[in-house]
Amino acid sequence: MKHRAAFFAQHINVYNIISFTTFYIMKSRNILLGHLLLQSVQAAMLVSSDSGTSSIVWSQCDLDLGNEVKSESQKAYDCAKFSVPLDYSNEDSSEPLVLDLIKANATRQPSKGSVFYNPGGPGASGVSSVIVMGDRLVDILGRHYDIISFDPRGSGQTLVSTCVGSLDHPPSTLSSWKIFGRGANAVTHDDWERIKGDAWRDAGKLADACYEDNADTGRFYGTPFVARDIVKIADALGQGNQINYWGTSYGTVLGQVLAAMFPSRINRMLLNSNLFADEYFAGTWKSDTKDAEKAILHFFDECLAAGPRACSLAANYSTKESLLEAYNELQRSYLLDGTLSTTGRSSSKADWFEWLVISHLYTPALYPQLDERIKGALEGNETAAFLLFDSATDYKVESAFHMITCGDASFRADTPDDLFSIYQTILDQGPFGDTIASARLRCARWKFQAAEQIDANSLRRIKTKHPVLIVNGIYDPITPLISA
Numbered sequence: 193m194k195h196r197a198a199f200f201a202q203h204i205n206v207y208n209i210i211s212f213t214t215f216y217i218m219k220s221r222n223i224l225l226g227h228l229l230l231q232s233v234q235a236a237m238l239v240s241s242d243s244g245t246s247s248i249v250w251s252q253c254d255l256d257l258g259n260e261v262k263s264e265s266q267k268a269y270d271c272a273k274f275s276v277p278l279d280y281s282n283e284d285s286s287e288p289l290v291l292d293l294i295k296a297n298a299t300r301q302p303s304k305g306s307v308f309y310n311p312g313g314p315g316a317s318g319v320s321s322v323i324v325m326g327d328r329l330v331d332i333l334g335r336h337y338d339i340i341s342f343d344p345r346g347s348g349q350t351l352v353s354t355c356v357g358s359l360d361h362p363p364s365t366l367s368s369w370k371i372f373g374r375g376a377n378a379v380t381h382d383d384w385e386r387i388k389g390d391a392w393r394d395a396g397k398l399a400d401a402c403y404e405d406n407a408d409t410g411r412f413y414g415t416p417f418v419a420r421d422i423v424k425i426a427d428a429l430g431q432g433n434q435i436n437y438w439g440t441s442y443g444t445v446l447g448q449v450l451a452a453m454f455p456s457r458i459n460r461m462l463l464n465s466n467l468f469a470d471e472y473f474a475g476t477w478k479s480d481t482k483d484a485e486k487a488i489l490h491f492f493d494e495c496l497a498a499g500p501r502a503c504s505l506a507a508n509y510s511t512k513e514s515l516l517e518a519y520n521e522l523q524r525s526y527l528l529d530g531t532l533s534t535t536g537r538s539s540s541k542a543d544w545f546e547w548l549v550i551s552h553l554y555t556p557a558l559y560p561q562l563d564e565r566i567k568g569a570l571e572g573n574e575t576a577a578f579l580l581f582d583s584a585t586d587y588k589v590e591s592a593f594h595m596i597t598c599g600d601a602s603f604r605a606d607t608p609d610d611l612f613s614i615y616q617t618i619l620d621q622g623p624f625g626d627t628i629a630s631a632r633l634r635c636a637r638w639k640f641q642a643a644e645q646i647d648a649n650s651l652r653r654i655k656t657k658h659p660v661l662i663v664n665g666i667y668d669p670i671t672p673l674i675s676a
Contacts, residue, residue, distance in 0.1 A: 253269045254271070269297075271295070271319075293425065294340070295339065296338065306339075307438050308437045308438070310341065311441075313443075315593040319343050357400060357404035395636060400639075403640065406595065411641070413592075423457065441467060445467050449646055459657055460661070465671040466675045467480075473602060474601065475602060475604075484621070484624045487669040488516065491553060495515070496515075529541065599638070601638070604638065664676035
């Protein structure tokens with residue numbers, strides 16, 4: 193009991209809550225993989241670095257990050273500029289794309305080379321991720337490896353996209369992203385009327401806005417091009433022909449593509465919190481929330497075991513089933529009616545609350561905040577329910593997610609009726625499926641296709657120098673164990 197209480201108590205106020213798009217992208221909780229993973233990775237990545245000369249010129253980071261804390265923290269790391277082709281599909285094109293690279297240096301000798309790290313998304317900034325947790329990433333790999341990352345196309349400061357176009361307001365304020373009734377597990381008649389009306393219309397508005405703002409570059413955001421960027425960087429490092437790679441969430445899709453396109457170049461690869469690549473490239477993401485109910489029940493288990501001194505919900509509930517019932521009732525309560533309006537934007541309270549809950553379920557360090565949030569909501573306390581609500585979602589992050597995801601996806605719909613079976617399948621997975629289902633609509637009317645496409649069949653039976661190490665939590669609300 194004491195260790196459970198300590199588990200809850202010691203992590204209070206570790207992180208601020210991030211907004212619904214940003215948390216979906218970041219998934220930073222999985223750097224806390226524990227001693228088992230640490231030992232596995234250290235044992236696996238035993239390759240000495242090549243003594244070749246690097247053509248990359250590193251210096252202390254001095255990037256314009258627009259954030260005082262990050263601007264100071266970046267000084268612990270090395271940065272560099274590196275040019276890659278903007279368009280790999282056109283050999284006659286000489287237009288470059290300049291990437292910001294960042295490196296967290298190994299702290300033990302001998303140095304054993306570099307590991308490329310991608311934090312997920314798509315749309316997460318590799319530069320920001322290393323600034324925030326580069327030292328911990330180095331520690332996890334035994335301190336003998338440099339961690340190298342960069343902002344992939346569409347992320348951070350690389351090929352920045354916007355999706356406002358001629359709209360009067362950003363796409364996040366469109367009325368119908370939350371297309372199902374709260375707690376829905378089936379597509380009702382009323383839901384379907386909304387899909388065919390407002391939701392279908394708003395998806396078209398988003399697609400038009402993104403096309404209007406990114407007509408010249410929209411083809412160049414795809415995952416295969418990012419894989420080619422990694423190989424270009426690796427070649428310039430002068431550390432030999434082999435690549436070490438660590439990807440989280442969407443980074444596992446990038447890793448699979450990298451291995452499929454360049455199997456002979458892969459030395460060691462760690463894929464952590466896995467997305468099902470077949471569904472990602474099909475544009476369906478049907479399995480994402482398969483373990484969501486398991487995740488929230490696990491939280492309730494931990495809460496009850498810790499007791500009311502560490503978890504306030506345990507004072508009024510004695511079983512995880514009763515907690516789940518109360519939570520499901522909350523989803524239909526008046527508290528979540530209406531919208532939250534900040535910084536010129538308006539979004540459904542139910543949307544925000546649901547995504548804030550998922551963000552906490554990602555990160556056990558945030559369980560204490562999840563306890564306070566749900567308790568506050570059950571008591572009708574809106575302030576507590578939306579504690580640390582971050583309204584300042586970066587439009588660039590939202591746009592990057594759509595530009596990359598939708599450009600990679602093969603699925604398009606001519607009419608909303610084409611979506612019915614996909615929606616019902618997603619809802620069948622359990623809680624939070626309604627929000628994932630609504631995201632599929634956004635790509636259904638997309639006007640871009642990534643310049644280089646991946647056939648999901650090419651991701652099977654890939655033979656690399658060493659087996660890929662696949663790691664996944666068993667209580668993951670968005671990247672379920674089955675995807676590993």
